[in-house]
Amino acid sequence: MNHPASYRPLLLGALGASLVLGLALSRDVRGAAAALVQVTNTALSPVITKAADNPARSAFAMRLFPSVRAASTFTVPAGKYMVITSVTGFNNGTSAYAIAIDASTGGSYGEQQVPFALEKRPGSWTYLQAVPVHRVADPGTVVYVSVEDSDFNDSAGINVDITGYYVDAS
Numbered sequence: 001m002n003h004p005a006s007y008r009p010l011l012l013g014a015l016g017a018s019l020v021l022g023l024a025l026s027r028d029v030r031g032a033a034a035a036l037v038q039v040t041n042t043a044l045s046p047v048i049t050k051a052a053d054n055p056a057r058s059a060f061a062m063r064l065f066p067s068v069r070a071a072s073t074f075t076v077p078a079g080k081y082m083v084i085t086s087v088t089g090f091n092n093g094t095s096a097y098a099i100a101i102d103a104s105t106g107g108s109y110g111e112q113q114v115p116f117a118l119e120k121r122p123g124s125w126t127y128l129q130a131v132p133v134h135r136v137a138d139p140g141t142v143v144y145v146s147v148e149d150s151d152f153n154d155s156a157g158i159n160v161d162i163t164g165y166y167v168d169a170s
Contacts, residue, residue: 063161067155067156077140081137082165083136084163086161086162087131090126095151096147096148100113101144103136104142
């Protein structure tokens with residue numbers, strides 16, 4: 001003979017499943033499911049459905065050679081925002097103290113300085129080691145990378161590596 005206590009786990013499981021199904025099939029959930037759009041992926045017209053703004057999908061890297069007297073420039077592609085995430089470089093000048101990134105964000109230009117971390121000694125190089133930054137540049141605008149130096153006649157040799165990713169403006 002079976003005891004009623006032996007049916008308890010089965011009854012509780014059935015009750016729990018009924019509650020889950022009842023909530024899943026409620027009017028609000030059915031309304032949201034009806035509003036979903038069917039997306040068709042074809043070989044000729046693929047639709048990105050996962051991680052559309054994944055930085056790995058649209059990464060960029062560039063090396064620039066600004067000097068004390070002349071900034072290096074590049075243009076952000078039309079239809080894309082450029083997100084600069086890292087600046088690396090070296091300086092073999094005697095008085096250069098920072099790299100400046102001047103970019104238009106939201107229609108206004110602004111500058112972000114990335115200082116060389118160590119005090120310079122004559123004849124030595126100073127490195128920037130992948131300094132994390134977060135600078136967004138508007139689509140189609142020019143970005144200026146320059147050397148901040150207390151001596152305009154300094155003949156500093158500067159290499160600057162800039163990395164980041166693009167985000168669609170649409």
